[in-house]
Amino acid sequence: MSTTRRIVVDTDTGIDDAHTLLYLAGRPDAEIVAVTSVYGNCEEEDAARNIGYVTRLLGLDVPVFRGAGKPLEGAPHIAGYVHGLDGLGDRGFDRPEPPDAGEPAAEALVRLARENPGELDLLALGPLTNLALALRIDPDLFTRYRSVVLMGGSGPYPPPGTHLTVDANVNNDPAAARAVFSAPRGELVMVGVNVTSVTLLKEHAIAALRAAGTPRSRFAVQILDSYLDFYQQHWGRRIIPLHDPLAAGILLDPGFATEYALGPVNVVWHGPQARAHLMRTADGLPPAFPYEPAPPTKVITAVDSARFVADFVEVLTRP
Numbered sequence: 001m002s003t004t005r006r007i008v009v010d011t012d013t014g015i016d017d018a019h020t021l022l023y024l025a026g027r028p029d030a031e032i033v034a035v036t037s038v039y040g041n042c043e044e045e046d047a048a049r050n051i052g053y054v055t056r057l058l059g060l061d062v063p064v065f066r067g068a069g070k071p072l073e074g075a076p077h078i079a080g081y082v083h084g085l086d087g088l089g090d091r092g093f094d095r096p097e098p099p100d101a102g103e104p105a106a107e108a109l110v111r112l113a114r115e116n117p118g119e120l121d122l123l124a125l126g127p128l129t130n131l132a133l134a135l136r137i138d139p140d141l142f143t144r145y146r147s148v149v150l151m152g153g154s155g156p157y158p159p160p161g162t163h164l165t166v167d168a169n170v171n172n173d174p175a176a177a178r179a180v181f182s183a184p185r186g187e188l189v190m191v192g193v194n195v196t197s198v199t200l201l202k203e204h205a206i207a208a209l210r211a212a213g214t215p216r217s218r219f220a221v222q223i224l225d226s227y228l229d230f231y232q233q234h235w236g237r238r239i240i241p242l243h244d245p246l247a248a249g250i251l252l253d254p255g256f257a258t259e260y261a262l263g264p265v266n267v268v269w270h271g272p273q274a275r276a277h278l279m280r281t282a283d284g285l286p287p288a289f290p291y292e293p294a295p296p297t298k299v300i301t302a303v304d305s306a307r308f309v310a311d312f313v314e315v316l317t318r319p
C-alpha cells in the first residue's frame, strides 16, 4: 500500500481550514483528491469560493463538490465574527465560484468511497451535515474509507469544576453529529477542542511565518488578523489555536496524538449548546446517566502540540 494518504476534505473554509489546505498541499505524504463545501465558518457559497481560491493559489487541480447550506434542522450559526464575513478575514481576495463539478457533495462522498474502497481518508473540518446526508445514501459509507478523521467534539467529560468547551462543528448540526457518531465505521477519529484548543500558534511562530515570505506563509498570515482579533479575547495575547490543521496532522501522522480513548460518543445538550462527548468522565468512568450505545470512536485525549506546531510552521515556510 502506498504511504501517501489520499484525502477527501470536507470544509466550511474559514481561516484554519485554509491553513489546513496549505499544510496538506505542502506535505509530500498527502494528496487532496477532492474537496466538498459546507456552511459554518462562512456561508457555503463563500466556502466553495474560498476552496477555489486556495486550490488555485496552490496550483492544485481538484474537483470542488458543493454541499449543504444549512444544518439538517434549524438555521446555521455562521461565524463571521471569527473568520470575517467571507471566511478568509475579508481581505478582498478575488474569489470566483469554482467550476461546477456536477454532483452534490453527499453523492460525491459516496461515489468516491465506492470507487476507491479502503483507499481514501475523509477529513471533516466543518459541521457534519454533508457526512450525515451521505450516510442517508449509504449507511455503511464510513466502512469504505480507510479512516474518517473529524475536527469536532469535546473529548471525555472534563474534570469537575473545569471549563466546558463547545466546538462550533457539532453545535452547528447536532443531528448530523449524532448520525456520524452512531454510524458503522472502520476507524473514526475525533480531534476535539479538548486537544485543538491547547495546540497554539504563538507569537514567535506567527513571526516565523511572516518572515519566511513563501507563497504559502504569506497567504497564511494575510488571513490571520480577524482570527487573532477574536482569540486575543480568550488569552489576552494575539495567538491562535490550530483546530483544523491538527486534525490533518493526526490523519497523516497518528504519532502527533500521544493518548487516546476508545468508546461511544454521544451528542449531549447543555442549555442551548450541543457538545459531543466520549461517554466517559475524566477518570475514565461512565457518566452517571443512561447513554446511547455507539460503535467506538477513537477520541484523542493528548497531543504533542510542540512537535505538531513545529511541523506546521516548517511545512508552510518551506520554499
Ligand SMILES: [Ca+2]
Pocket (backbone or CB within 6 Å): 011, 012, 013, 014, 016, 017, 041, 125, 126, 244
Ligand atoms: Ca472548519
